Amino acid sequence: MNVSQWLLTRAHGYGDLEASEVRAIEEFSVVWTYFENVVCGKDANVASIRAAVEKLRESKNGIDVKAFQTALKHFSERYFPNGHQDGRFDGLKWRKGGEVAAKEKASEVLTGKATSPSDQLEALLFITYRLRNNLFHGEKWAYGLKDQMANFSSATHTLINMVDQFEAAGLR
Template identity: 25%
Template sequence: MSAVEWIATHVSGGQRLTEETLALVADFTLIWALFEGTEAHGEDVIVVDELQSIAERVSHDFSIQRLDEFVTFWSDRYIADGSTNHRFDRLNLAHRPHRTLVENVLIKSDDSLVNKIYATLLITYRLRNNLFHGAKDIQYLDGQRENLRYASDLLKTVLEASGRYIYHNA
């Protein structure tokens, strides 16, 4: 029995998940593994501590147009009337400097290229943590499709700008 079949049979609400959602979860999981394997320095390193240096490193070759698309998407999702909304709170950005940085980028009071990349990586990291470690209610996973799509696309854009396509940590 595949994971999809098992979820549909054994998890309340699992039968309502779309194939598109499940494919996006799988895509995000795979691209995150590639990102972490190529961009993180080792097993003992906490990825969130490396996100700023990754942003600095890839900023020279990062597509500005793509970055603007990512910032616009997440601004539209997490900002209402010039301030953060309930969705933003559910990112669970507990570290105050991270929360402030992401908020400033999304309300467009911080236009630094590196900070915009860093903030979008922080959002993606929180999506990853919430997916893998956060409170689970599979019935809400369909509502994360666009988030997962943009997060995967961000990671692909980082990998393209980085030029690291193989596992350096193997």
């Protein structure tokens, strides 16, 4: 069975995606599962992400925040253009409960109010977590997955850099 052909006949907007957009989504999906296994003990959520960042911060290597600056710049410009929140940030569909604090942390980081390496990394991983949930639970299909390539590329690089730093610190 050809999965792309199957999706073309069913999934609104799939046929409008460029090959590079499809590849970015596929790569994100695979890297996410590896990240969740290695960094979050097979159970990614706000608490396990926060704990993983804290472990890395306290490790002998600490957090190399330079590795995350491209993603931070992308998400800041996307969700807070000119320093002001637009509707896209709420479009991440933050949930009540523990995600309220995660949303606040992300907002503070993306507007430059919180600048510590651990704050920045937590914010990026919280955004990545919301992108993952919105993709895997169907929210992203509402607009045919358009305009998501930079999001998924930035999120994938965030995950890869986190795993690399986590493993280099001997935390796996």
